[in-house]
Amino acid sequence: MERGGGLVLVCDDTEPIRRLIRVNLELDDYRVEEVCDGEALLARLQDETAELPGVIVLDAQMEPRDGWWAITQIRADPRLIHIPCLMVTASVQQHDRVQAAAAGLDAFVPKPFDPDYLVELVQGFMAEGRQHEPAP
Template identity: 45%
Template structure:
């Protein structure tokens, strides 16, 4: 189905997303913040990363920017998941080059569908 790296500093949300994706057949790894994501992304080699925006150490904006600027990770599909629902935040995410923008609270079924579509478009399904 595909490999997903779930990045969120809130353990409950991280586990909610991870469990739902696992039940749908995805191979799932987790990271607790942006720095943890960048430290582990090459070992995990995900097809899709779900990325919270507001996190300690390294936020989702900077993490996504670094993923896009690195030739070895720029192909990975990125879904920003955030409580920041303003249009300027959405534009900022799209400007960085994220593939989808999901606002909290979110419907897990919708998130799974987005991740599935992105994983399949990557040719990994």
């Protein structure tokens, strides 16, 4: 699978998690932008002068607006609906997985996560868009 080259927008309220994701994606030649909550994510996505990301990686639990709120906004916007969204979260109960599927998330990655697996997911979604089917 082709490596790097696209823009990934990372949204997490924990700076060390954002840094971990950034470093691993940059090692694979991806460009990475960071925001710290769902509200900042939507503001960044609504900036029509900024490049849209090829993939969004977001956390579930953030303040003031969480990842669940953000994914609802993204999937309701025709300009953004095509962007693959991966949720990396400590919320790993079965109802969280059901909520993730219903919300239109493309992948649900429980914390702690394997950074190599996350990079592989990003590679797949960058190459194939939302049609990518990650290995279980």
